Amino acid sequence: MSMATGNKKTRIIAIASGKGGTGKTTVAVNLAMTATVPVRLLDCDVEEPNCHLFVKPVIHKKSDVCVLVPEVDESLCNVCGECADFCRFGAIVSLKTKPLVFPDLCHGCGGCFHVCSREAIREVPYEVGVIESGMCGKNSQILFAQGRLNVGRAKSPPIIRQLKRELPGQSDPPARQGIITIIDAPPGTSCPFVSAVSGCDLVLLVTEPTPFGLHDMKLAVESLKQLALPVGAVINRVAGGSEIITQYCQSEKIPVYLEIPDDRRIAEAYSCGRIVTDAVADSKGLFERLWAAIP
Numbered sequence: 001m002s003m004a005t006g007n008k009k010t011r012i013i014a015i016a017s018g019k020g021g022t023g024k025t026t027v028a029v030n031l032a033m034t035a036t037v038p039v040r041l042l043d044c045d046v047e048e049p050n051c052h053l054f055v056k057p058v059i060h061k062k063s064d065v066c067v068l069v070p071e072v073d074e075s076l077c078n079v080c081g082e083c084a085d086f087c088r089f090g091a092i093v094s095l096k097t098k099p100l101v102f103p104d105l106c107h108g109c110g111g112c113f114h115v116c117s118r119e120a121i122r123e124v125p126y127e128v129g130v131i132e133s134g135m136c137g138k139n140s141q142i143l144f145a146q147g148r149l150n151v152g153r154a155k156s157p158p159i160i161r162q163l164k165r166e167l168p169g170q171s172d173p174p175a176r177q178g179i180i181t182i183i184d185a186p187p188g189t190s191c192p193f194v195s196a197v198s199g200c201d202l203v204l205l206v207t208e209p210t211p212f213g214l215h216d217m218k219l220a221v222e223s224l225k226q227l228a229l230p231v232g233a234v235i236n237r238v239a240g241g242s243e244i245i246t247q248y249c250q251s252e253k254i255p256v257y258l259e260i261p262d263d264r265r266i267a268e269a270y271s272c273g274r275i276v277t278d279a280v281a282d283s284k285g286l287f288e289r290l291w292a293a294i295p
């Protein structure tokens, strides 16, 4: 039986989808749980991380994620408005008053600091989320980490970037030997998706054999073409046929690595927060096949 092996070329696999609800997390979690080499599972869906509901990690470490945003010292500011004129994101606004800062719009370019001739602007940390890391799996063999966006914040990419930078095990070079990283990416094709998939060796797009599934997959594929990242497909909930996706994949030269049947037992396991390969014995072979297919 083919399984994950230590000599695979693919070291970082992102599991993504053009929209939510396609079974992306199911694939990420079950791929991790059926690995026969050391894996890290990173939940980069920071607006709604839910891998933890299935793998039930023991969290050992939590750290805040902050970005630097401007703060204006009113006593130094002469209300010239240069900073607001410079900011193309509307993150600092001056209406003939001390500038107002909107931290969630700030891209941290630092331009406003440089244009302020009065040195009235300084950088202050702005907390946007948290990173939690620990272990999961039957023998605590899986390194796990997830990012979580704070309520009311709108800055997922810095959390995702830090989560990927601070991969668990990164500080321990021997432990890195042969480790495969599985990233549960945010759905969609916007900035958080791009942050999660950037630098990956393979993006597995999970989709369904429906017109909606095809539409959202096409959007994701177009984004990934711009990033020049290798793509593979997993077709989930296959009942009558999957031609609508397989024909598109053929035209785009995207390999279809796995088709997951529309199985009520899989849906029930998911809705109860259970690992599919634990709850449905014959599903383990599906993910073993997926491991074998990944280059």
Ligand code: SF4
Residues within 6 Å of the ligand: 072, 076, 077, 078, 079, 080, 081, 082, 083, 084, 094, 099, 115, 116, 117, 118, 119, 120, 121
């Ligand atoms: S550039 Fe400096 S001095 Fe001018 S409005 Fe902005 S903070 Fe005030």
Ligand code: SF4
Residues within 6 Å of the ligand: 070, 086, 087, 088, 089, 090, 091, 092, 105, 106, 107, 108, 109, 110, 111, 112, 113
């Ligand atoms: S750091 Fe850049 S994006 Fe942020 S407020 Fe200043 S100019 Fe705007």
